[in-house]
Amino acid sequence: xxxxxxMSALLFSGSVFANSSxxxxxxxxxxxxxxxxxxxLFWTCDSYPADDSLEVMLYHTxxxxxxxxxxxxxxxxxxxxxxxxxxxSGNLHIWEGPNIRVRExxxxxxxxxxxxxxxxxxxxxxxxxxxxxxxxDNYCSDIVRDQFVTLFVREGKALKPVxxxxxxxxxxxxxxxxxxxxxxxKTLHGQGQLSLADTKTNGYRxxxxxxxxxxxxxxxxxxxELSEAEMLEEESSGIExxxxxxxxxxxxxxYPVKWEELPAKEWWQL
Amino acid sequence: MRSLYSTLKLMAVGTLFSASAVMxxxxxxxxxxxxxxxxxxxxxxxxxPVCKALPNRPELTLASYFVWTDGAKQGERTxxxxxVILDSxxxxxxxxxxxxxxxxxQAKIRPDSIWLDTANYALNDQVRAFGVRLHTxxxxxxxxxxxxxxxxxxxxxxxxxxxxxxNLPTEYSRVHEGSMCxxxxxxxxxxxxxxxxxxxxxxxxxxxIKLKSKGVFESKSDHRKESRKGVEKSRSHTYIFKYNGEKxxxxxxxxxxxxxSDPENL
Numbered sequence: 001x002x003x004x005x006x007m008s009a010l011l012f013s014g015s016v017f018a019n020s021s022x023x024x025x026x027x028x029x030x031x032x033x034x035x036x037x038x039x040x041l042f043w044t045c046d047s048y049p050a051d052d053s054l055e056v057m058l059y060h061t062x063x064x065x066x067x068x069x070x071x072x073x074x075x076x077x078x079x080x081x082x083x084x085x086x087x088x089s090g091n092l093h094i095w096e097g098p099n100i101r102v103r104e105x106x107x108x109x110x111x112x113x114x115x116x117x118x119x120x121x122x123x124x125x126x127x128x129x130x131x132x133x134x135x136x137d138n139y140c141s142d143i144v145r146d147q148f149v150t151l152f153v154r155e156g157k158a159l160k161p162v163x164x165x166x167x168x169x170x171x172x173x174x175x176x177x178x179x180x181x182x183x184x185x186k187t188l189h190g191q192g193q194l195s196l197a198d199t200k201t202n203g204y205r206x207x208x209x210x211x212x213x214x215x216x217x218x219x220x221x222x223x224x225e226l227s228e229a230e231m232l233e234e235e236s237s238g239i240e241x242x243x244x245x246x247x248x249x250x251x252x253x254x255y256p257v258k259w260e261e262l263p264a265k266e267w268w269q270l
Numbered sequence: 271m272r273s274l275y276s277t278l279k280l281m282a283v284g285t286l287f288s289a290s291a292v293m294x295x296x297x298x299x300x301x302x303x304x305x306x307x308x309x310x311x312x313x314x315x316x317x318x319p320v321c322k323a324l325p326n327r328p329e330l331t332l333a334s335y336f337v338w339t340d341g342a343k344q345g346e347r348t349x350x351x352x353x354v355i356l357d358s359x360x361x362x363x364x365x366x367x368x369x370x371x372x373x374x375x376q377a378k379i380r381p382d383s384i385w386l387d388t389a390n391y392a393l394n395d396q397v398r399a400f401g402v403r404l405h406t407x408x409x410x411x412x413x414x415x416x417x418x419x420x421x422x423x424x425x426x427x428x429x430x431x432x433x434x435x436x437n438l439p440t441e442y443s444r445v446h447e448g449s450m451c452x453x454x455x456x457x458x459x460x461x462x463x464x465x466x467x468x469x470x471x472x473x474x475x476x477x478x479i480k481l482k483s484k485g486v487f488e489s490k491s492d493h494r495k496e497s498r499k500g501v502e503k504s505r506s507h508t509y510i511f512k513y514n515g516e517k518x519x520x521x522x523x524x525x526x527x528x529x530x531s532d533p534e535n536l
Contacts, residue, residue: 093307096313141340174343254300254303259338268343268344
C-alpha cells in the first residue's frame with residue numbers, strides 16, 4: 001500500500017506536466033464542442049490516467065468582463081482517442097481579480113495543466129487533476145496563493161469537480177510589509193503536495209495536503225554591521241522549515257476547501 | 271385579513287432562538303452550494319455559506335456567505351459579503367446583494383457570523399421583509415464600547431433584492447467605570463440587547479419600526495453596588511425609525527450606545 005501511496009502523490013514538477021499535443025480526434029471534438037461559444041482559446045491535451053483509450057482536453061472561453069476582471073469558463077472534455085467523440089464534459093468558472101490573472105501570451109507559461117496521475121478514490125471511481133497557475137501580479141500582497149488543484153470524477157456524461165481550486169502554493173507575510181524589500185520581515189513560503197490516504201469518508205479516500213513551509217526572517221538591524229559573507233550566513237540561519245499536514249474529507253458532494261484552514265489551521269496562528 | 275395583519279404588526283420580533291438551533295436550520299444543500307459558487311463572481315471558495323427557505327414564500331430561498339478577497343492575518347482581512355435569493359426548486363440565482371467588509375477593531379468575521387432571520391417583519395399587507403444578522407462585532411477587549419449582531423432587513427420585490435435597514439446594531443456593551451483589561455480593578459459595565467417591533471403606523475407605505483433595547487448592569491465590586499443604592503440594575507431605551515421611500519432612515523446618534531454614554535444619567 002505504501003508503494004501505491006507514493007505513486008499517487010502529486011509531485012508538481014515540470015517533468016510531470018510535460019506538455020503533450022492534442023490528437024486529430026481531440027482537435028475535431030474541440031471544433032464541434034466550441035461552436036456553442038462566441039470564442040474559444042488555447043487547448044491542451046493529455047492522456048486520461050485511468051483509461052488510455054481516452055484523452056483529456058482543456059480549452060477556455062471568455063464569458064464577459066473587462067481586462068483584469070474577466071470571467072473565464074474552462075471546458076474540460078474527455079475524448080475518445082480513436083474517434084472524435086466527447087464521452088464526458090464539465091465546466092470550471094474562474095473570475096479574475098486583483099490576485100488572479102489568466103495569462104495567455106505566446107511566451108507565457110501555460111495557465112492550465114493536466115496532471116497525468118491517476119487518483120483512485122475507491123475501487124470504481126478514478127479522479128484526474130487540473131492544475132491552474134493563475135496568481136496575478138502580487139508582489140505587494142501579504143498573502144499569495146497559486147497552483148490551484150481541481151479534481152474531476154466522471155459521472156456518466158458529466159465531469160464533476162469533487163475538489164475545487166485547492167491552493168498548493170502559499171506565501172504569507174506574517175510580519176512586516178510585502179512591498180518593503182529591505183525592511184524587517186517574516187515570511188512563510190509553503191509548497192504543498194496532495195496524496196491519497198488509506199482511510200475513507202463517505203465512500204471516497206481522504207486526501208492529505210502536506211505543505212513544506214520555509215519561514216524566512218529578515219532583520220535589517222542585525223544585517224547593517226555585517227560583511228557580505230556574514231550576511232549570507234545570517235540570512236540562511238534565519239530560515240526554518242516545517243511540514244504542516246491537513247486531511248481533507250469527502251462530504252458526499254465535495255472535498256470542502258476552506259482557505260481559513262489551509263494549508264493548516266496552525267499556519268494562521270503564527 | 272385586516273385583523274390578522276394588525277396582530278402581526280404588533281407582534282414583537284425578537285431574538286428568541288438559540289444560536290445552535292439557528293445554525294442547524296440554515297445548512298445549504300450541495301445543489302444550493304453549486305449555484306452560490308456561480309453567484310459570487312470572484313475566485314475562491316465560499317466561506318461559511320448559509321441557506322433557508324422564506325417561510326411566507328417557500329419557492330424562494332435566502333442564502334448568504336462570505337468570500338475572502340484580500341488581507342492575510344485574522345482581523346485584517348477583507349471579505350465580500352453576498353446575500354442571494356435562489357429559486358428553491360431549480361436553485362437558480364434570482365438576485366444578489368454584495369458588500370465588502372473590512373476586518374479591524376470594529377469588525378471580525380467568524381464561522382457563525384451569519385444568521386438568516388426569517389421572523390415575520392411584515393411591512394404592510396403584501397410585503398414581508400427578512401433579516402440577515404451579522405455577528406461581526408469585535409469583542410469588547412480593552413475598548414469602552416462594542417456593538418454587535420448587526421441587523422440588515424431586505425425585501426425581494428419585482429426580481430430586485432433591496433436592503434432597507436443597513437447594519438443596525440442590536441447588541442451593545444459599554445464599560446461605564448473601570449476597565450475590563452485588568453482583573454484587579456473594579457468595573458461596571460452595561461450589556462444591552464435590542465429587538466424590533468413592527469408598528470401600525472406607516473410612512474411611504476411601510477410600517478414604522480420601534481427598536482426596544484434593554485441594558486443590564488454588571489459590576490465586579492459589591493462595594494460599588496452598595497454605594498449606588500436605589501439605582502436600577504437595568505434600563506430601557508426605545509427608538510422609532512421610519513421608511514423614507516428608499517430605505518429606513520436611522521440616526522445612529524439616537525441609538526442606545528451613544529444615548530447611554532454618560533453614567534451620570536443613571
